[in-house]
Amino acid sequence: MKHQQRIGDQPWLRRLLILSALTFIGLLLVMPLVAIFAQAFSAGAGVFWENLSDRYTLHAIGLTLLVAAITVPVNLVFGVFLAWVVTRFEFPGRKLLITMIDIPFAVSPVVAGLLYLLLYGSNGWLGSWMLEHDLQLMFAWPGIVLVTVFITCPFVARELIPLMQQQGSSEEEAAVSLGANGWQMFRRVTLPNIQWALLYGVVLTNARAVGEFGAVAVVSGNIRGQTNTLPLHVELLYQDYNLVGAFTSAALLASLALVTLLVKTLLEWRQHRAST
């Protein structure tokens, strides 16, 4: 006779499955995290600090922050407008627009970098015109910003679209029919409804903008102290056999990843509490 109401609740099976899941998580996710910090501090906290305050490392941190500081607001504005138009209006090509926004997810980062190099590089039709006007985008920081905008443009929109679709537009319609103008409606009705999803989209955009490697590697030219972002700096030090140095910068990036996960968990917890 069975007395259970669900399958897989036998104690032995339960333990076996939980144990295998924990093993995978431990080997695939926890150990790599531990290894990053273990390597970074393997020569002591003094060396860690020395590596961190190295001139080139500081420059890489600064450049990476600059790239994120431009990319995130640009994609925030774009994401909100795109989510608004595809969830609040019906028009021909709407579905195509939703699919197109996923393109950066499917394109290899190296191909993304290549696309920009072909267009804005000195051989490209736009690039050669710009060079005549003394504008150099590739192998300089504006190029890094451009490819990062490309790579991270889906995140905000992807977080907002399902939520705004689910919420529907009745509250906004009510606000408008009561005489609110567009900005008032957005600030008083839409924004409070989407703020947490928006924040999560921003956090994801930021994480990817700071960590992008492949696309940036193609367009940056890896000039130490000039166009080296933090992930590129990690690679440079690693190729120089400076393991501790590479893992010091890696630990910095990993800490940001952990903060990203923490924010995500807090937001989900908040959302869960609000819905129950």
Added chain:
Amino acid sequence: MSSASLIRNPFKVTGRQVLPGFALSLGISLLFISLILLLPLTGLLVQTSGMSWADYWSVITDPRVVASYRVTLLMALGASLANGIIGLLLAWVLVRYSFPGKRLIDALVDLPFALPTAVAGITLATLFASGGWYGEWLAKIGIEVAYNPIGILVAMLFTSLPFVVRNVQPVMEDLNSGDEEAALSLGATDWTVFRRVIFPSIWPALVIGIALSFIRSLGEFGAIIFIAGNMPYLSEVTSLMIYIRLQEFDYAAASAIASVILMASLSLLFLVNIWQARYLKRLKGTL
């Protein structure tokens, strides 16, 4: 699901007249997509259309490049299938059991999306290198992962780990427990219930997760190059081939190879999108 469609229908009719900002938001969206997504694609088109068909063909069928397609496809296939199994297990455990530390583990699943790929790459390479924490143990049983095609698989497995879990998890949470109870009370074994009741509901999400994981693996670069050893004909992935051609300033060859993997991943993306839409429609029809 049903309440969402109830809310959705009315505004389809009225939204256009009532809500503001249609022209502005459509204009900004189209401008952005044209400048950021579509304009760069024209660069690739111009570059490849300048090549003769014979040149194009000889570049994309170069034996070293063909070897890179083979290793990329094989390892991406292996990694996404392995992710299917591991992801299903993780989703099952996270949805159906409660145990200490569950929330922490749930949060950790997203680590591969949050961690920069270069960081993942040097970390995996260090762990699996001979003398590394894993490499040392694996060497004793004669397995070499780093600087070997298997290293590519490990890197792909890591970077695309969340796809299956995050696709299957919500579907599993919404499963109707009544069907399961009914089947059990009629005397079905656990395995039969899983096969006949649970699996039919979750397999579309599982397939979408595996497909997304496959697409991501095809394009992965940062995590792989550190652990693969990058030996010609053996452990070079296609993204790396493009990168190498660029370092040689052979933009034409780089573009030709890029056009191949771009077409492959874009058609896969469209297929997944069409299939997902159809599957969602079917799901809504039954509710």
